[in-house]
Every structure is written in C-alpha cells, then in structure tokens.
Amino acid sequence: MSSKIEPRTLKGFRDYPPALMLPREHLLEQARRVYRSYGFAPIDTPALEYAEILLGKGGEESDRIVYRFKDHGDRDVALRFDLTVPFARFAAMYIGKLGTPFKRYAMGPVWRGENTSTGRYREFWQCDFDTIGTTSNAADIETGLVIHDLMLALGFESFQIRINNREVLNGVLQELGILDKAVPILRSLDKLLKIGRDEVIAEMKTTAGITDEQGAAVLDITSMTGTNTEILAAVRERFPNCDAVLSGVAKLDELRQVFETNGIPASRYTFDLSICRGLDYYTGTIFETFLDALPKIGSVCSGGRYDNLASMYTNQSLPGVGASLGLDRLIAAMEQLALLPTTATPAPVFVVQFQSERLGDYQRVSRMLRAAGIGVEVYPEAKKVGQQLQYAEKRGFRIALIAGTEEFAKGVWKVKNLAKREEITVAESELVASVRGLLA
C-alpha cells in the first residue's frame, strides 16, 4: 500500500460542491444580467499584484491580513484583498484610453488572512459595480436603481435600501459646531443599529468629548422617522441656511423623484441619516441594503459616492459612485431562508441507459431536448433501471425517460415524473412538447 496524502483544505477556505455552486452561479448570472442591462461592462484584473500597489495606503491592519510573498523573480507580491484597489490601479493606467464616464463591474475572489472564528472565510467573492469620471447625481440615483433591480433579480421581494448623503451629516455637525470631531462621532453613530441610542451617545461623549446635548441632537436628527418626504422636509426646515445640508437634501430629493417616476415602491427605500459607512472613503450618497426577513445579517449590498478613486496612482481626479454585492452573505441568507435549491444537477431530465446498444438513440433524443433548451443527462452504464432511477432521484432530476426494444419498435418513450411517480407513454414526435409541459 502506497502512502497517501491526506486530502484537506486550508483553514478558512472551502470547496463549493454543486449544491453551493449552483446558487452562486445563479446569483452571479443575475448580477451580470442586471449590471449589463444598465451598460456596466465587465473588467478583470490579476489576482496577484505588486505588494506596493495593493498596500500603498494600507496600515497595519491590511499588512496583517494580506497574503504577501516573494515570487520566483524575488518580486514583492500580494494577493488582492478587494476589487477596489486593483480597479483604482486599472483606472489610473487606462482611463485616458477608455474615456469617461466609465461604468464597470467586476466579480471574483479576494483573499484575506483574517480571523475565521466569526464564520468568515479567507477566500470570498466580491461583486462590484461603479461609475467613474462623473460627479453627476444621476449616477448616484442609477446606483440605487441597480441595487433595487439586483435584489429583485436575486429573488428578494422584501428588502429596504437605506440611503444617506454625507453632505447632510457633515452639514449637521457643522451647524452643531462639532464638525472637527466628525471622525469619532460618525464612528460611534455607525454602531447605532448594533448598540442603540444611549450607548452611542455615551461613546460619543468619551471618544469625541461632546456634551450630552450635542450627542442627543445628533441622534435626534439622524434617527428621524417618517416618510421619505417628511424626513427631507424636517431636515430642510431645521437647517434652512446650511449649504451642505441643503445640497445633500436636494440630491436625496432628486433620487426620491426619479425612484417615484420609475415606480419603485416607497417601502423599498428609506432615507436613514445615521448610516455613514466607510468613514474615510465615501463623501456623498451612501447605500446599505437590508433583507426584511433577516435584518440582523447586516447589509447585503452597500456602497456610495467617493471623491477620488485613484489618487494613489495618478493626479487625474476620478470621482465615482458604486456598490458591492455581498455574495457570501446572500448565499448564507438564502440558506437560512431555505431559498437554496435542493437539486445537485443543472439538468432536469434523466435518460435511463436501458440497452447499451441503443446509446446512439439515447443521445439523439437528449440532443433534441437540448436543442429545445432542456438539459438532459444520459446514465453512462446499462445498470438495473431501479439503480439508475435511485441515482436520478438522489440528484434531484425531475423527469426520467425510458425506452427499450418495445418502445423503439413503436416509436414511443416512457416519461416518468420522478416527484409524482407517475408515468406516461409519449410518441417520440411529441416528446419535446410533453417534457416541456411537465417542467413548466
């Protein structure tokens, strides 16, 4: 007996068997379709880059998590840890040739050597889309429409896109005379959903050194409830002379109007003046998306507007807006909501190999169905029919086709509905229509 190598994967990495891969491919396909329908074009960048490209502005945090090593040429290289930094490098190199505005999507794995205790993986997929080279609010509004269509395309009807604008937040802090403490204040505010109002105010007092009253004022304004129109009216009324607030509110209001003209139900988006993700990066509109059925898993699609994508690599200013779909979080959500398919086959029809000398006919009939867009698997061995049907049921095939000498003589096929365990006999000329009817 030869000694074997123990088959195993690295901690934090996982395999995708068909039952996980089929939903992942489905989600990616839907995202691709929606992105493309708005004119976003695909790009891809290498998994491996010069470490200085990826870590340019990285602090200790990214240094710690990035997979970095010396390659065969002794180059200092690293695996990408997101799709944004490589996109910035890409934009700096090609934007002159590509022209602006430039709308791209990118989908692919990224790697982070993070703690895996929370169920996070060290390899996971990102799925981003961005419009760069324009400061127009039209691009921000479109980003919101894309998120909306994306969620519907992924099979979610009940979700809420929370939308804010950093100009409003900054204006409010300015008016309250605490703009210089924006960073610690917003860092605490960002935890509102998690730790609640009182804890947030307490933390702001400690970390930003503001008063109870100032903290309460920030919370009062950012926690305003009401219809989207009411929220905007209230902020406008409270700060009628603050340019930043008015500019931010006007942009949110324009979004509201376009959403209305486009028939987006008001229940699917809320202005939430408390959200402020990505403190150092986002400068305008901000998006987060929550599933009504599973708000606790956090935002499944987030993003916003930034002033300058590629300042690390070029003097050309590249403002933009975009968002990222949380693919793994969505798959986890679908698992929890029992939305994942139970089949392990991408083809619904199974052909029993009843007589091996009839293989040509089994493939020929499968070919007819495939030409009609119906996937068909032919069992590779002429095993007992019972064994073959057992395999078909276990994999989740919906229909089995069987024919032997008798059927071939008559030009018919037995069509077995595997779920209902019903069987009919159909002329070969009617087979495609019959199968299509059963699958519908």
Add this chain to the structure above:
Amino acid sequence: MSSKIEPRTLKGFRDYPPALMLPREHLLEQARRVYRSYGFAPIDTPALEYAEILLGKGGEESDRIVYRFKDHGDRDVALRFDLTVPFARFAAMYIGKLGTPFKRYAMGPVWRGENTSTGRYREFWQCDFDTIGTTSNAADIETGLVIHDLMLALGFESFQIRINNREVLNGVLQELGILDKAVPILRSLDKLLKIGRDEVIAEMKTTAGITDEQGAAVLDITSMTGTNTEILAAVRERFPNCDAVLSGVAKLDELRQVFETNGIPASRYTFDLSICRGLDYYTGTIFETFLDALPKIGSVCSGGRYDNLASMYTNQSLPGVGASLGLDRLIAAMEQLALLPTTATPAPVFVVQFQSERLGDYQRVSRMLRAAGIGVEVYPEAKKVGQQLQYAEKRGFRIALIAGTEEFAKGVWKVKNLAKREEITVAESELVASVRGLLA
C-alpha cells in the same frame, strides 16, 4: 504634489478591459450552457491549498513553476496550477457523499510562474469538464459530443476533433515487440505534427533504440488516412488477434456509430492514431480539437480517459474521462480571425440626457426596454448632445434615444440608428417594438 505609486501589473499578468472581458464572458457562458445541458454540475475549489496537496507527485518542473509561500500561520501553501489536482483532492474527500458517476465542470484562473517569452501568461483560465466513477465508453463518447457542441456554441463551424485510443497504440507497439519502449516512442510520436515523419523516426531511433523498420511501421500505422471506417477496418485487418487493438478499435467504432446517429458530420472528427498527449496520465480515448482556419495554434480542446484520478489521496479507484477548453488560446484565435466584438459596451441602446430635469423619464423608458431584455445606458450628465453621441459611437452603442420638451409634449422619442446615421420619430408606446426591430 504627493508622490504617486507607479500603476503597473506584474510581468506575465494582464488586465482584461471590456473589449477582452466581453468575449471571455461570452465563451464561459456558452461553455457553461453546454456543460449543463449534459448534466455536468459546477464545482469550485480554493485558489490556495497546502503545497503538499498540489505538489504531491510534482517533480522539479512543477516545483519550479508553482507560486508557493508561507502563510500567516506559517503553513506551506501554494496557488493551484491547474484544476485537475484540486479536483482529485475534492473527489477524494466527497465522492462517498456525492456518489458516482459524478459529472462536474470547473472554470477559473490558475497560476504558473513560467517563462512568458512565448506569449504565455502566468495567470490564465481553465475550463474543464469530467465524468468520474465509470469506465463505460458511453462517457467517452459523450465527452466527444460535448466537445462538438461546445465548438459550435462558441461560434466555430469548421473544426476537427482528432480522436485516438491508447489501447490501439499500446497494442500496436506490443505487436511490433517494442511496448517496453513505449514512453520514448510516444514522446517522439507526439511531435509528428510539429517536426514531421522523418524527424520523428530519427528521434525514435536515438531515444528508444528501435530500428528504422520499426519506426517506419509505427508511423505507417499511426499516419493512416482514409475515412474513419476505413482506418478502423485497416487496423483491425492488420492486427486481427491483438486484444488491445481490437478493444480500442471497438470503442472508437462505437463512438463513430453514436456520432453518426446524432448527425455529427464526418468532416468534424477524424481517428488519428498518432495523438497520444499526456503520456503518463491518459489510458484510453484521447481527444484533440483543431480549428480548420488556424491549425497551427494547436489543440483548443483536449482530454481523454484516465484510470485513476485521485490515487495520491485515496485508495478508492476513480476512473474517468474529461477534457479542457483552452480559453486563452481560443480568445487569441478569435482575435486572429477578427471574430472579437468591436464594442466595449454590453448594452446596445444609449439614452441621451438632454434635459437633466427629465432624468426620471430617461430612466423610466430605459426601464421599459430593460424589462424587454434590452440593455440601456443613460448618460449621467446633460452635456451637449454632440458630445454624448460621440461617446456613444466610440463605445459601440447601436441606437441612441433622444427626447426633450417637444418630444415629451407629443409623447414621442427620436430613435437614432448610430451606424446608419438615420433617425426616426416613434410614439413611446411603440418604442420597445421599434428598438427591437432595429436591433434584430
């Protein structure tokens, strides 16, 4: 002025801008559709694995090309250099649960730190499909059918699948009394297309120590021409008592019959007894696929039958058959044949933002078209129409839609055919039908 990091990619790695990504996504989509239509299910494995898993049987060659390093936990890890070794590891771990036969496809990047002088890249995509857990020739034949359908789906009408069976080759060598020298003989034979008959015989004499006559005999048999039926008949006639030859010929003949029943034109497949790729790996049927227009670029889809996929990791025998699509080679071929699209947009329709206050309407009408499956991009800024149309033409949009106060008052849209520079005016209620007609 802050100092910038020079934006660049590593030698041997490349970015995929839209003009390259659109065809790559198209090829992957077609391959996915064909694989699925035969019941192959998707799987994925991590990019990073324990080095011992990937290099288990690797010699100096793979050691030299594999990206290998120590991770944060001081584990000896490496980037996958193909999709076969990880699949073997995957199969060893899960085949008990998944059951056999198991049909999978896998698509993804692999990394090899090879010499890039020949135009090879250090990161490239593989696109494999395999049926494991069966020795049935039905699976081999199906592999050939999949290759055939794949090539058609990718847009190639003129191609040739060359098919051999290692049993025939081994039988011939056995009959000639030189089976013990199979490895050097076949290694030379593999170069037939490149260096020609005389060179191959000369090399065989040197490396395998066989005579001129033996070399000539090997070449005579393996270079036989004629129809597929004639070739098989001739081999059968020459070695009527050799079990290996007869078994291999019977399998090829069964393939021929099934191909015929399935209406595969005889011009698209040839029995070529000289092909023997993957000396140590393939044991039965062998496939190579050549484009009639570009035979010199080599096989674009190759594979075959192997005895045991996962012997490194498990005692369970896992015979199988499969093939791999040469994605990058195909894209290079499409480039040479001018089959690549000239557009850089996935959406054919462009909406001019004529009046910014009408953004809601521009998105609303785009929405109508998107719902009908037609991709639409709305320009994000209300720039001069000429500038917007210039952008649209440069990107390769086919149709532009324009409406301002006058058109909105009448409920019509100007529909501009960008290629023909023709413009018509269409009622909004007719817009979807009109655009669909122009795109057809």
